Amino acid sequence: MSQFAFGQKAVGSYLHHIELGAISGRLNNSIRLDYSIQSFHGIQLDQKNKLGFFVGFDSYPKQVLMPLGFGWRSSLNPNRRNSLNIGLDLGYGSSWLDRKEIEGVFEKWNEGGVMLSPLVGIVRKSKNGTMAYTWNLGFRKQFASTFEGVRSSGLSTIEGIRPGYDSIFEESYVFNSLTLRWGILF
Amino acid sequence: MKNFNSNSTLIVWGIIAIFSVTFFSSCEDQVSSTYTYRAMMPVYLQMSDFRTNEALIEPGRQLENPGKIYIYGDFLLINEPQKGIHILDNTNPSSPISLNFIKIPGNVDLAVNSNMLYADNYLDLLVFDISNPRAIKQVQRVEDVFQNMITDASSGTFMTLKDTVLTGESNFMSGWWGGNFFWNRGGMLSFSNDAASVSGGESYGQGGSMARFTLMNAHLYAVDDFTLRVFDVQDKEMPKFLSTINLGWGIETIFPFQNRLFIGSNSGMHIYDATEPSSPTKMSVYEHVTACDPVVVNEQHAFVTLRSGVNCRFGVDELQVLDITNLYQPKLLKSYAMLNPHGLGLAGDVLYLAEGKHGLKSFNVADVLAIDKNQLEYLKSLKSVDIIPGPKSLIVIGPDGVCQFDYSNPGKLIQLSCIDVKNPVVV
Numbered sequence: 001m002s003q004f005a006f007g008q009k010a011v012g013s014y015l016h017h018i019e020l021g022a023i024s025g026r027l028n029n030s031i032r033l034d035y036s037i038q039s040f041h042g043i044q045l046d047q048k049n050k051l052g053f054f055v056g057f058d059s060y061p062k063q064v065l066m067p068l069g070f071g072w073r074s075s076l077n078p079n080r081r082n083s084l085n086i087g088l089d090l091g092y093g094s095s096w097l098d099r100k101e102i103e104g105v106f107e108k109w110n111e112g113g114v115m116l117s118p119l120v121g122i123v124r125k126s127k128n129g130t131m132a133y134t135w136n137l138g139f140r141k142q143f144a145s146t147f148e149g150v151r152s153s154g155l156s157t158i159e160g161i162r163p164g165y166d167s168i169f170e171e172s173y174v175f176n177s178l179t180l181r182w183g184i185l186f
Numbered sequence: 187m188k189n190f191n192s193n194s195t196l197i198v199w200g201i202i203a204i205f206s207v208t209f210f211s212s213c214e215d216q217v218s219s220t221y222t223y224r225a226m227m228p229v230y231l232q233m234s235d236f237r238t239n240e241a242l243i244e245p246g247r248q249l250e251n252p253g254k255i256y257i258y259g260d261f262l263l264i265n266e267p268q269k270g271i272h273i274l275d276n277t278n279p280s281s282p283i284s285l286n287f288i289k290i291p292g293n294v295d296l297a298v299n300s301n302m303l304y305a306d307n308y309l310d311l312l313v314f315d316i317s318n319p320r321a322i323k324q325v326q327r328v329e330d331v332f333q334n335m336i337t338d339a340s341s342g343t344f345m346t347l348k349d350t351v352l353t354g355e356s357n358f359m360s361g362w363w364g365g366n367f368f369w370n371r372g373g374m375l376s377f378s379n380d381a382a383s384v385s386g387g388e389s390y391g392q393g394g395s396m397a398r399f400t401l402m403n404a405h406l407y408a409v410d411d412f413t414l415r416v417f418d419v420q421d422k423e424m425p426k427f428l429s430t431i432n433l434g435w436g437i438e439t440i441f442p443f444q445n446r447l448f449i450g451s452n453s454g455m456h457i458y459d460a461t462e463p464s465s466p467t468k469m470s471v472y473e474h475v476t477a478c479d480p481v482v483v484n485e486q487h488a489f490v491t492l493r494s495g496v497n498c499r500f501g502v503d504e505l506q507v508l509d510i511t512n513l514y515q516p517k518l519l520k521s522y523a524m525l526n527p528h529g530l531g532l533a534g535d536v537l538y539l540a541e542g543k544h545g546l547k548s549f550n551v552a553d554v555l556a557i558d559k560n561q562l563e564y565l566k567s568l569k570s571v572d573i574i575p576g577p578k579s580l581i582v583i584g585p586d587g588v589c590q591f592d593y594s595n596p597g598k599l600i601q602l603s604c605i606d607v608k609n610p611v612v613v
Contacts, residue, residue: 160351167223
């Protein structure tokens with residue numbers, strides 16, 4: 001069997017991995033379930049390893065974040081048709097998608113944060129070897145926050161509150177999620 | 187080969203299953219939710235506490251949050267709301283020197299009459315001899331004259347309001363009660379809006395109850411939220427409390443001019459005749475929409491700014507010119523659209539207008555019907571909330587501090603100095 005059987009990409013070649021699936025965790029003592037989409041663009045570093053960058057959408061309660069960053073994938077048994085895959089995504093979940101809402105003196109906005117996601121899954125190559133299907137299970141740690149503020153006017157600032165606001169409602173989150181995604185690698 | 191593949195698939199699914207069980211049971215999100223808001227908190231104080239000691243004179247210190255500014259000869263007196271009064275030597279407006287700080291808890295306003303400084307101290311009116319501002323002496327305390335605060339004479343306590351920052355914390359995400367893709371936003375909105383309504387105090391630099399002082403014809407007039415109090419200060423060391431006049435709600439400014447008192451409130455401008463200084467009588471009320479409105483006056487005209495803002499809801503942003511030749515019937519002559527006008531200063535025919543974060547404008551107002559055509563200068567970068575035309579300099583109070591300008595050429599302001607403040611005003 002050749003080294004690159006079952007559609008194994010040549011070292012140095014470009015690859016694209018699109019995934020979609022669910023992201024879930026426990027919040028306020030109940031289960032949250034939302035969607036997660038990710039697009040990974042990378043190169044085949046060597047027989048086992050791929051390195052690239054990713055961009056995606058993760059939906060959380062109150063906000064949709066756009067994770068951006070670098071990802072690493074490693075195939076543990078690249079010569080098999082079904083191979084065990086591990087990986088790590090490291091980046092920033094950005095809230096660029098969410099516009100600051102302003103209604104008079106009331107303001108509402110979101111801020112993203114660091115994202116870390118180790119994953120494990122299987123890659124099943126197609127018969128003709130041009131592409132592969134993936135099932136990935138990941139753990140995803142995402143820092144984020146949401147703010148709701150009432151702007152002050154005519155009052156001087158006072159210590160202990162963000163300048164410019166009479167009230168600030170701030171929630172910061174560490175979302176510890178499980179992601180389960182199905183994808184196509186080509 | 188095929189066998190091996192099935193085995194590895196099995197292993198993978200095994201791992202996935204173990205991961206799932208582990209994570210679904212332990213993937214708990216961490217939420218820390220903090221609600222921080224400023225509010226007027228009632229504070230109960232013992233009358234004996236603030237009355238036992240004379241006001242302390244301390245060395246000059248940094249301005250934190252300047253309130254009313256009073257020009258007294260070569261000196262500037264700057265109120266630090268609820269805390270006391272800064273005395274600055276302003277002989278050279280290019281470099282004012284901080285001399286003293288008179289520590290007066292509960293102080294919100296001041297006035298000076300022939301070397302006597304009048305300042306409120308919670309319920310009492312204090313009199314200081316400032317003939318030598320470097321050696322200030324407290325000469326009198328007139329007790330129980332500002333009894334708008336809740337007092338309990340039997341226990342000797344009274345209640346005042348303190349501008350306070352409160353914090354509430356929780357480990358739950360608000361407005362999210364499970365489910366997916368959907369969440370409730372209305373609950374949070376109303377929560378935050380409630381907070382907006384608890385923060386009191388509109389005027390610049392104010393915290394808690396407002397008192398505004400002015401002196402005319404040897405009488406001290408003090409307005410607070412809804413009353414006008416009259417003191418006889420002919421015996422300048424011994425003010426006598428004469429009477430209280432109810433004005434209605436939302437009083438902001440008092441401007442004395444030629445035996446008249448022009449009192450600006452949220453809903454209009456009150457004109458009082460103080461020809462008989464001990465008993466001012468109402469001449470008229472010029473009503474307008476609810477807005478925040480400083481007033482300045484000359485012989486024929488009153489200039490009123492109306493602005494929109496947090497506590498000036500439904501407001502409009504404009505400068506109104508009133509004909510006040512007949513004080514019993516002030517007439518609106520013309521309104522000019524402005525951006526967000528705050529304080530005003532009138533020096534001869536030149537009107538300086540603080541546009542908040544939009545800067546500072548100056549106009550020649552000799553022709554009151556064409557003010558918009560006679561704009562002298564528009565300093566967009568000079569954020570300002572109030573303006574005092576002094577004998578030596580034009581004092582501009584802005585978010586970054588108290589600045590002085592040479593205005594000998596009214597069309598071209600030249601900056602002389604700026605005193606930085608610790609807690610800048612937000613405009």
